[in-house]
Each structure stands twice: as C-alpha cells, then as structure tokens.
Amino acid sequence: MTTRRTGLREQKKQATRVALREAALRLALQYGPENVRVDDIAEAAGVSPRTYNNYFSSREQAIVAAVTAEREERIAAAVADRPAHDRLADALADAIVEQYTEPDDHDVLLLITENPSLRDAFLDTAATLEHPLADAIAQRLGDTAGTLTARVLAATVAAAVRAALHQWLQPPAAPCATGGLVVPSGSLPDLLRSALAALAPALDAADKLQDVQTG
Amino acid sequence: MTTRRTGLREQKKQATRVALREAALRLALQYGPENVRVDDIAEAAGVSPRTYNNYFSSREQAIVAAVTAEREERIAAAVADRPAHDRLADALADAIVEQYTEPDDHDVLLLITENPSLRDAFLDTAATLEHPLADAIAQRLGDTAGTLTARVLAATVAAAVRAALHQWLQPPAAPCATGGLVVPSGSLPDLLRSALAALAPALDAADKLQDVQTG
DNA sequence: AGTAAAACATGCGTGCGCGCAAGTTTGCGT
DNA sequence: ACGCAAACTTGCGCGCACGCATGTTTTACT
Known part of the structure; x- marks a missing residue:
C-alpha cells in the first residue's frame, strides 16, 4: 500500500497538479519565466486560472514545483x-x-x-x-x-x-x-x-x- | 453565436458526455451490447460509474446516444x-x-x-x-x-x-x-x-x- | 423454483473546479 | 511623479463529479 487514497478523485487531483507543474516548467523554459502568465499555464494545463491558485499560491511555485517534484x-x-x-x-x-x-x-x-x-x-x-x-x-x-x-x-x-x-x-x-x-x-x-x-x-x-x- | 455557453465548465461537461457516448458505442460494437457493463463504460471514459448515471439514466442510453448524437x-x-x-x-x-x-x-x-x-x-x-x-x-x-x-x-x-x-x-x-x-x-x-x-x-x-x- | 450473487439505478453528503468580483501588486506610458 | 492598465491573488457561491449506501432488477447456479 504505497498510496492509500486510490480513489478516482485523488487521481484526478494529482493529474491536474502534475499538468500544472509540467505546463509551467515547459512554458518557462520555452519563453522565459518572466513571459509566462498564470493564465497561460492554466490554459496549457486545461484548467481554470482560479484552479491554478488552488494548487499554487504564487506564479513561481508551479515552476519550481516541477523542478523539485x-x-x-x-x-x-x-x-x-x-x-x-x-x-x-x-x-x-x-x-x-x-x-x-x-x-x-x-x-x-x-x-x-x-x-x-x-x-x-x-x-x-x-x-x-x-x-x-x-x-x-x-x-x-x-x-x-x-x-x-x-x-x-x-x-x-x-x-x-x-x-x-x-x-x-x-x-x-x-x-x-x-x-x-x-x-x-x-x-x-x-x-x-x-x-x-x-x-x-x-x-x-x-x-x-x-x-x-x-x- | 452557435453556442452561448463557452465556459470551461460547459466544455468539460460536453467532453465527458462525448467520452461516455463514444466509449459506450465502441465497447458495444466490440463485445456486443449485452457484454458491456456500466462500470466498463465509465472506466473507459475515465469517469465514475455514478457520473454515468448523471448523464444517462439507463445502460442503453449511452449507446444509442452515440448513434443519434x-x-x-x-x-x-x-x-x-x-x-x-x-x-x-x-x-x-x-x-x-x-x-x-x-x-x-x-x-x-x-x-x-x-x-x-x-x-x-x-x-x-x-x-x-x-x-x-x-x-x-x-x-x-x-x-x-x-x-x-x-x-x-x-x-x-x-x-x-x-x-x-x-x-x-x-x-x-x-x-x-x-x-x-x-x-x-x-x-x-x-x-x-x-x-x-x-x-x-x-x-x-x-x-x-x-x-x-x-x- | 428458489436463492445467492452480480449488475443496475438512485438519494445524499462532500470535495474539487469554475466563474465572478473584489483588492493588491507590477509595469508602462505620459 | 502620477495615473493607468495589465497581471496577480484571494473570497465566495455554485455546479459537477465522486464515493457510499440503499433498493431494485437481472442473472446464474443448484
């Protein structure tokens, strides 16, 4: 039992977290961290901008989260x-x-x-x-x-x-x-x-x- | 203005509806309509079985919905x-x-x-x-x-x-x-x-x- | 036929994502 | 320096999906 929460709900939550992380890192590497808006990351992850801030409380967090994930x-x-x-x-x-x-x-x-x-x-x-x-x-x-x-x-x-x-x-x-x-x-x-x-x-x-x- | 609801919420709702329809039809054609369970359709659509019945009130509806979509x-x-x-x-x-x-x-x-x-x-x-x-x-x-x-x-x-x-x-x-x-x-x-x-x-x-x- | 098991369908509570409307910060142009 | 616009962040309400428990129907087995 590595992960106790095997529910579909938890899976999807982690999936969007990963999607946000990877989208943030990809965009940051491609366009430079200063040229990436929260809305861009959210859109690339297929998610609302509001949802972005449900996972990360600042614009930079998602980028570094991808690195330290x-x-x-x-x-x-x-x-x-x-x-x-x-x-x-x-x-x-x-x-x-x-x-x-x-x-x-x-x-x-x-x-x-x-x-x-x-x-x-x-x-x-x-x-x-x-x-x-x-x-x-x-x-x-x-x-x-x-x-x-x-x-x-x-x-x-x-x-x-x-x-x-x-x-x-x-x-x-x-x-x-x-x-x-x-x-x-x-x-x-x-x-x-x-x-x-x-x-x-x-x-x-x-x-x-x-x-x-x-x- | 063909679709008034352009929100992300409505998009995803239609996406899961289409996913359920197509999964239902695909499984029905592949295994026969009698050998497909609601859980199978839901799983193929990446969705909870409960959600299936939020969209379709019977097992057959999704299959025919795909045909008449x-x-x-x-x-x-x-x-x-x-x-x-x-x-x-x-x-x-x-x-x-x-x-x-x-x-x-x-x-x-x-x-x-x-x-x-x-x-x-x-x-x-x-x-x-x-x-x-x-x-x-x-x-x-x-x-x-x-x-x-x-x-x-x-x-x-x-x-x-x-x-x-x-x-x-x-x-x-x-x-x-x-x-x-x-x-x-x-x-x-x-x-x-x-x-x-x-x-x-x-x-x-x-x-x-x-x-x-x-x- | 009768019973047990599986599958189906639904009510209900909860959590997550969305949309909106603020307030705040940042950067730019004048 | 001053406003102004864009972007960021947060609070709040709502809707959809999930998970579970329940009741019903269908199927399978003896």
Whole structure:
C-alpha cells in the first residue's frame, strides 16, 4: 500500500497538479519565466486560472514545483535504503547530496538561479522535505523513539538544507568566510555537507539512543 | 453565436458526455451490447460509474446516444437550410429522411435493431428532436406566429418520427396493412414520409398563415 | 423454483473546479 | 511623479463529479 487514497478523485487531483507543474516548467523554459502568465499555464494545463491558485499560491511555485517534484520522496526513499548500521548523519547527508546533484536538473537549476523571483520560491520548497523526511527518520529510529524526535530532526535537517541552498544561490560577490563551522560559497555538495555537519552531534545522539534501546 | 455557453465548465461537461457516448458505442460494437457493463463504460471514459448515471439514466442510453448524437442538430440545420419558399411539410420531410438514411449509420442501426433492449432506448431519442426542431420551425415561421405553434408542430413531428421508427423496428412478421393513411412495414424513408404525410395539412395551415401575414 | 450473487439505478453528503468580483501588486506610458 | 492598465491573488457561491449506501432488477447456479 504505497498510496492509500486510490480513489478516482485523488487521481484526478494529482493529474491536474502534475499538468500544472509540467505546463509551467515547459512554458518557462520555452519563453522565459518572466513571459509566462498564470493564465497561460492554466490554459496549457486545461484548467481554470482560479484552479491554478488552488494548487499554487504564487506564479513561481508551479515552476519550481516541477523542478523539485518528487525530490523529497526520492530523498526519503534514499534515506530508508541506506544500511541500518550506517550513522544517521551519514545516511542523511549521502541521500540529500545524491538527490540534489541530479545531472538532469542542472540546466533547470540554472534557470532558477538566474531569476530572483524564482529563488525565493525555490527556497520555500526545502520545507516540503520535512514530512517525508520525518517518516523516513522515524522508521530508521524505530517506534521506540518518540515521533517528536523524528519530527524535530527532520525540521532541522530541512532548515539546514534550506540554509545551504540559500548560501549557494547568493551571488559569489559576498566575501563571507567568517571562520565559523560552515564554509560558505562552495559547490552545492560541499555546502550541503557542511550545513549537515553542524547537525551531526544531534543526529548521533538520537542514533545512539536508539542503538541502546534496540540492542 | 452557435453556442452561448463557452465556459470551461460547459466544455468539460460536453467532453465527458462525448467520452461516455463514444466509449459506450465502441465497447458495444466490440463485445456486443449485452457484454458491456456500466462500470466498463465509465472506466473507459475515465469517469465514475455514478457520473454515468448523471448523464444517462439507463445502460442503453449511452449507446444509442452515440448513434443519434447530433442527428437532431443536423435535422434542424437541414430544415433551416431549405429554401424559404418550400412548403414546410416538404422541408421537414426531406430533411428528416435525409438525416435518417446516413449510410455511415447503417451497420450501427443493425446493432440496435437486433437488440430489443436497445430498441426502446432508441425510440426515446426521437423525443430529443423536439427542441431543436421547434427552434428551426419557429425561425421558419417567423416571429409573427406564436412560439406555441412551432412547439406544437415540433412535438407532433417528433411523435410522427417516433411512430415511423417504431413501425420500422417491428419484425416484419406482423401482417398489418389495415388500409389506413399510413402504409406500414416499408423501407424507413417510405415509413417516415408516410407518417409525415398525415401531418401535412396541419403544417400547410401554419405555413399559409405565415405567408398571409408576411405578405 | 428458489436463492445467492452480480449488475443496475438512485438519494445524499462532500470535495474539487469554475466563474465572478473584489483588492493588491507590477509595469508602462505620459 | 502620477495615473493607468495589465497581471496577480484571494473570497465566495455554485455546479459537477465522486464515493457510499440503499433498493431494485437481472442473472446464474443448484
């Protein structure tokens, strides 16, 4: 049972969501993000403009949604697939870096990088990591640890990813490098690993706690 | 302005109606009318079974609707296209006979003829002639004649057509031929013309009345 | 024939998409 | 700088489709 809602209603809802996403991305790539109106996306998706805003609350959301679609699910799945004896911190870092460096997305990420209005929307998508990640972490920690722990860790990881993306999207004009724990303005994988390294102690603590209880 | 409702809502409604019609006909031709369930039609149309019965109140209606789809509109258009100086009775008869003898429909009409449950549903479709025909007749008579006259004539014509179809669908086993005004058990065109001939006096009367008024 | 199962048809509550009418933001021309 | 028009976003009501539960009819099996 992967998806509980197998109803025809839910199918069609997801279908229009995907149609909107793909139409938005296609039009943005073809005409440039600034030359695409909400009405155009809605029409291309065969849907009312009002319905567009029932799914996405801003014009940019649909475009970035197409880019980050299912990335969250892939990350959660990748976390779940790591060997159980791996450190949680490593599993998370590996899965996240792996999924944020898909070569397929590279040209599209450029599109986002170059458009300031898309950047903000893109950063917001990091929040969507939280729920699937919470499930994956909870499963990894086992039911013995409270759900709260998993949720908190997922939230902090998502925040860290968001911060890394934020740093990465900054134009490299800023000199930065304050000598803190996080080394800024590097490649995206480095930024992600650095950001997550700061969380390693918390992740290790939860991880060890779980080891004691189970074994 | 052919269609006033150009809204997206109406478009999609007609789309699902057409999808149901065509799915029903396709399945009926492929597997036989008795081996097609409502659920199959609905699924083929990408729609809930409940929705099927929002459009068609019986299993057979969708099948026959596909056969008679837009025939009513074609008849009304054909009536409107006849020269204005033609007798109304002739215009009606010609238009109706013409549209009920489309060679494309012939194999499908056989399907209906051979299935008793489809025959009843098919006869009911004659009633759908009434509204478009009323408009065509009203336009032909001009606004001087009351709308009521046009409606009454349209209703009687539709009833006559229904009677002719009813007669035509009867297996020729019945001896009939009672010497009345209507000669039964002939070809469909003959039956239609005979049935409409009985209405000619009424049609002529309305026609002449209109000629007097318009001068 | 009689009963069980399947298919058909309908009432009713709910959710989603549409259409309209605001109010707000953005960009352009004067 | 100022308005003005286009585009964006949201609130609200309505209509259509869905899902379910019910009652009825048809079919199949013994």
